[in-house]
Amino acid sequence: MIRVILELFRIMAIFLILGAVLGGLVGLIYASIGINVDYTSGGWLVGFAIIILLFVLYRNKLQFIGWYNGEGDENGDTITGGLLNWVQDGTYVLMMSSRVSKEAMLEIARSMK
Template structure:
């Protein structure tokens, strides 16, 4: 039962955090004059990676699940994932300049 509750919690948190980040990023891209429909998948992947790092390093320790595998990501893995997410978020303006 705890696993099901944790899964529901993850889905709700991703919906809230993902929507908020997606709205903020889309607003920022619109202010820059970018077409947000073109780069939606890139933004979604970047938000998903950021949420994964946030969940594994902070949110998993405050949930209902108390089983095995509850450990933080190694520091280097967290840094690589955050850097790759930042690159993905910077990619649409760069692509727009090069291709547009």
């Protein structure tokens, strides 16, 4: 339980600190070219883009180096899903999945022949 709480604080710290640093950096870049985005819709757009960037960064990399050791693949090495296509009896068959493993997709494809 304590690891879950520590992980939640870690996530909040990552978003607050990195979000503030990236927001300040973008503000400096805009200020250097003479554009003021404070209190405008452009500032909100930049903030939203930073949140999306941090979310993607967290889900792809930062999620696997925290305190919480949950179920599943710890290093993100398991390949699940993908795209499988082939031609069967003159028909082009396309199989896409994000939940079924690659081996299961190949087994399904072999059973269709």
